[in-house]
Amino acid sequence: MDPVLAGDLADLPAALEAVRVEATRILADLDHRPVAGTPRAEVAPLPHAGVGLRGALAEFIRRWEPGFSASAGPRYLGFVTGGATPAALAGDWLTGVLDQNVAAGGESAAPDLERETVAWLRELLGLGEAHSGAFVTGATMSNVTGLAIAREWLGEVAGVSVARQGVAALGPVPVLSATPHSSVYKALSMLGIGRDAVRLVPTLPDREAVDVSRLAAELASLEGRPAVVVANAGTVNTVDFDDLRAVAELRARYPFWLHVDAAFGAFAALSPEHAHLVAGLAEADSVCVDLHKWLNVPYDAAVQFTRRRDLQVRVFSSSSAYLGAPGAEPDFVHLTPESSRRLRALAAWFTLAAYGREGHREIVERDTALARRLGERLAASGAVRLLAPVRLNVVCCTLAEDPTERRVAAVVREVARSGAAFVTPTVYSGQHALRVAFSNWRTTEPDADRVAAAIERACSTVS
Ligand SMILES: Cc1ncc(COP(=O)(O)O)c(C=O)c1O
Numbered sequence: 001m002d003p004v005l006a007g008d009l010a011d012l013p014a015a016l017e018a019v020r021v022e023a024t025r026i027l028a029d030l031d032h033r034p035v036a037g038t039p040r041a042e043v044a045p046l047p048h049a050g051v052g053l054r055g056a057l058a059e060f061i062r063r064w065e066p067g068f069s070a071s072a073g074p075r076y077l078g079f080v081t082g083g084a085t086p087a088a089l090a091g092d093w094l095t096g097v098l099d100q101n102v103a104a105g106g107e108s109a110a111p112d113l114e115r116e117t118v119a120w121l122r123e124l125l126g127l128g129e130a131h132s133g134a135f136v137t138g139a140t141m142s143n144v145t146g147l148a149i150a151r152e153w154l155g156e157v158a159g160v161s162v163a164r165q166g167v168a169a170l171g172p173v174p175v176l177s178a179t180p181h182s183s184v185y186k187a188l189s190m191l192g193i194g195r196d197a198v199r200l201v202p203t204l205p206d207r208e209a210v211d212v213s214r215l216a217a218e219l220a221s222l223e224g225r226p227a228v229v230v231a232n233a234g235t236v237n238t239v240d241f242d243d244l245r246a247v248a249e250l251r252a253r254y255p256f257w258l259h260v261d262a263a264f265g266a267f268a269a270l271s272p273e274h275a276h277l278v279a280g281l282a283e284a285d286s287v288c289v290d291l292h293k294w295l296n297v298p299y300d301a302a303v304q305f306t307r308r309r310d311l312q313v314r315v316f317s318s319s320s321a322y323l324g325a326p327g328a329e330p331d332f333v334h335l336t337p338e339s340s341r342r343l344r345a346l347a348a349w350f351t352l353a354a355y356g357r358e359g360h361r362e363i364v365e366r367d368t369a370l371a372r373r374l375g376e377r378l379a380a381s382g383a384v385r386l387l388a389p390v391r392l393n394v395v396c397c398t399l400a401e402d403p404t405e406r407r408v409a410a411v412v413r414e415v416a417r418s419g420a421a422f423v424t425p426t427v428y429s430g431q432h433a434l435r436v437a438f439s440n441w442r443t444t445e446p447d448a449d450r451v452a453a454a455i456e457r458a459c460s461t462v463s
Pocket residue numbers: 079080137138139140141181183234235236261262263264290302
């Protein structure tokens with residue numbers, strides 16, 4: 001064994017303790033460090049002889065850690081970014097410690113833990129037993145997986161197997177959606193259906209939610225040709241929700257696969273005040289739910305749910321003499337794009353076991369209350385104008401005066417430079433805007449007020 005490696009093995013308990021000490025310091029500092037990090041350009045040469053775990057730790061702390069953002073902290077409100085609850089973090093650490101490959105079962109309980117976690121999530125989000133699920137890396141891969149199953153369903157209806165014959169056997173596929181996330185286009189590109197397959201359906205006035213009567217008209221115009229409908233439960237700009245029940249009811253009249261991108265919106269189900277937004281989610285044929293957003297597990301984790309596991313197996317089976325064939329309870333190697341895969345369910349299992357439905361309901365309700373508080377305060381300040389009501393956890397607003405791309409970008413930069421918060425720019429309804437997204441378990445009222453003050457200050461200082 002390499003002597004440095006052998007040294008680390010002998011020193012492992014003490015070396016891991018040193019890592020724990022640094023981790024604790026970093027976590028204690030999360031509230032205080034600048035929220036936005038500093039990118040770094042130079043690349044050091046590959047070490048010839050290594051410096052061992054403690055040496056690598058020291059070098060990481062010296063060269064890299066100071067430039068990292070406080071994205072796990074309470075005022076990183078860009079994109080839709082969750083943190084990691086204490087229990088989720090512990091689960092993530094143990095995932096590496098145990099280093100299970102959850103591709104196949106038989107010699108470990110790890111795949112059964114993933115199944116238990118999927119069942120807990122299904123119940124948490126109000127999905128029924130008809131949905132089976134599997135962990136993937138993020139909402140993008142969840143959309144890819146769901147739409148791959150949709151593609152196989154279209155094949156089944158047409159009397160071909162896309163998994164065997166390829167997507168050319170299917171011909172063009174109509175994909176109808178009002179406000180799809182960019183990852184849906186990426187998924188269609190990857191699946192050979194193509195980005196141009198998307199037919200944008202008009203939204204309700206001043207909304208991002210689909211106009212169901214226009215969707216019905218689009219479906220009618222297909223004259224019986226099967227389609228895919230991507231419904232959206234939580235759009236990134238204004239967190240708008242399609243009327244899932246009304247969309248699902250259209251299946252009585254038109255043949256289509258209903259995929260719902262509920263990446264973070266699915267968590268509305270935890271809040272009695274907001275659960276109506278996802279009524280009908282259980283009707284979907286496939287559902288995308290991200291976990292590194294509002295479940296607050298570390299990157300990277302999401303779940304893909306479907307009612308048609310038989311079609312999922314057709315797409316993703318990876319049978320071979322040494323891996324076996326999919327049985328009645330297929331191994332995960334036959335269910336997702338990955339073959340070898342980490343036990344990313346463990347972090348989710350830990351946080352659900354530690355805090356349960358109540359703990360996660362409280363996080364969702366606190367984040368939504370904070371978004372509302374920030375929206376009200378910003379609107380009252382006169383510095384910004386809300387572009388949509390705060391429906392759930394995102395404030396979408398623009399500068400009250402002269403909201404050009406340059407000025408919005410300057411506000412985003414100034415907020416980041418202040419170190420107090422991080423928010424991201426967007427374009428909504430043709431207007432340059434700011435998105436402030438609450439999905440971290442650490443965020444409190446003083447944080448929201450600090451963010452408001454940072455935005456107000458930035459608005460007043462940019463020229
Ligand atoms: C609605 C929606 N779908 C899909 C995604 C893609 O998620 P990920 O980056 O985890 O792949 C996001 C990310 O913000 C999202 O908000």
